[in-house]
Every structure is written in C-alpha cells, then in structure tokens.
Amino acid sequence: EPEVTQTPSHQVTQMGQEVILRCVPISNHLYFYWYRQILGQKVEFLVSFYNNEISEKSEIFDDQFSVERPDGSNFTLKIRSTKLEDSAMYFCASSVGRPPGELFFGEGSRLTVL
Amino acid sequence: AQSVTQLDSQVPVFEEAPVELRCNYSSSVSVYLFWYVQYPNQGLQLLLKYLSGSTLVKGINGFEAEFNKSQTSFHLRKPSVHISDTAEYFCAVISLKGAQKLVFGQGTRLTINP
Numbered sequence: 001e002p003e004v005t006q007t008p009s010h011q012v013t014q015m016g017q018e019v020i021l022r023c024v025p026i027s028n029h030l031y032f033y034w035y036r037q038i039l040g041q042k043v044e045f046l047v048s049f050y051n052n053e054i055s056e057k058s059e060i061f062d063d064q065f066s067v068e069r070p071d072g073s074n075f076t077l078k079i080r081s082t083k084l085e086d087s088a089m090y091f092c093a094s095s096v097g098r099p100p101g102e103l104f105f106g107e108g109s110r111l112t113v114l
Numbered sequence: 115a116q117s118v119t120q121l122d123s124q125v126p127v128f129e130e131a132p133v134e135l136r137c138n139y140s141s142s143v144s145v146y147l148f149w150y151v152q153y154p155n156q157g158l159q160l161l162l163k164y165l166s167g168s169t170l171v172k173g174i175n176g177f178e179a180e181f182n183k184s185q186t187s188f189h190l191r192k193p194s195v196h197i198s199d200t201a202e203y204f205c206a207v208i209s210l211k212g213a214q215k216l217v218f219g220q221g222t223r224l225t226i227n228p
Contacts, residue, residue, distance in 0.1 A: 003157075093158075100163065
C-alpha cells in the first residue's frame with residue numbers, strides 16, 4: 001500500500017541551526033501539506049502546496065520556514081534558524097485532490113531544539 | 115475561524131466494552147468533519163468522515179460517528195472495543211469554502227484494559 005514517508009524520524013539540533021525535514025508523498029498525489037504538533041498541544045496546520053507553489057499558510061509559517069519540491073518526488077520543510085519553540089513533531093501529508101479529499105499522513109519527524 | 119474541542123483527554127475502558135469519544139466544534143460556516151487515529155509510532159490515519167447525507171457515518175475497524183448539527187457535535191463510538199484500538203484519536207474539521215486546512219482537536223488517548 002502506498003504511503004507517505006518522512007525522514008529523519010528524530011532530529012536533535014542546536015538553537016539557530018538550519019534544519020531540513022524531508023517527505024516523499026504518495027506518487028500520484030498533487031497536494032502536499034505540513035502540520036506540526038508541539039508536545040501536549042493540538043496538531044496545527046503549517047502550509048499547503050500545490051502546483052509548485054504555496055496555496056495556503058498559517059500565521060506560524062513565517063519567514064523562517066520554507067517549503068520546496070526540488071525533484072518531483074521529495075517535499076521538504078526548511079527551518080532557517082531554529083528556535084526552542086520549534087521543537088515539535090512535524091507531519092507531512094499528501095492528497096490526490098483538494099480537501100475534503102483524504103489526506104494521507106506520514107509517521108512524523110520529531111524535532112528537538114536545544 | 116473554526117475550533118474543535120475534544121472533551122476527554124484520556125478514556126480508559128475495558129476490552130469488549132462500548133466507548134464514546136466526544137467532539138464538539140465551533141464554526142461560522144459549514145464544515146466537513148473527520149476522525150483520525152494515530153497508533154503508537156505511526157502517522158495519522160483517517161477513520162471516517164462526514165461530508166453530507168446521512169448523519170450516521172461508518173468507518174474502518176467498526177467505528178461510527180454521528181453528526182449533530184444542532185449540538186455541533188461529532189461523537190465517535192464503537193460498541194465493543196479491542197486491545198488493538200489503543201491509540202490517540204483526533205477529531206478535525208475543514209470549512210466547505212476556501213481554507214484547505216484541517217483544524218484538529220487536542221486528541222483523546224483511548225486505553226483498552228484487558
């Protein structure tokens with residue numbers, strides 16, 4: 001069964017360092033998303049991406065964040081200069097069509113900023 | 115804007131007992147409603163969704179949910195739970211118009227005791 005895969009599963013970094021989280025969406029999907037969950041809090045929307053551009057982003061998704069689909073298979077989330085409050089589980093998701101079509105989520109990448 | 119409240123952060127039940135996980139939402143526009151499940155060390159998986167039509171929706175693994183518009187609720191139920199149902203359950207909504215983002219509740223941890 002096709003699935004969304006994310007790497008790394010866990011990354012520890014120092015405050016101020018750049019981090020790239022990688023995702024391989026399901027191959028025929030056209031819409032891509034990043035969500036995050038800070039420990040003990042709700043899963044929050046970060047950004048959606050379609051046709052090689054951001055279609056929607058939340059207030060959380062400031063200039064420190066960027067997304068890219070560099071090669072037609074990977075979908076990356078970059079945090080330019082990490083802060084302590086960026087520590088969270090980051091989930092990648094993809095869908096064939098716009099919501100309410102089903103989103104398929106990856107297992108998540110846990111980011112710990114020290 | 116939408117918000118979702120899951121009234122119980124943890125629900126312990128005995129195996130083969132019935133369970134109900136509560137979800138209430140707030141929105142100024144009509145929404146679609148979803149329940150996602152997260153098994154340990156896995157990503158979020160869609161259990162069921164309500165888009166339109168019958169207010170009783172059946173999902174995978176014997177779960178069902180009922181949409182109650184007057185009470186703005188979408189409670190999840192299962193008549194007889196199994197050990198394998200131990201997981202975190204998330205209620206989510208998405209507006210019918212415009213925004214492509216899922217808005218999640220804080221999750222309910224369902225623990226099944228033998």
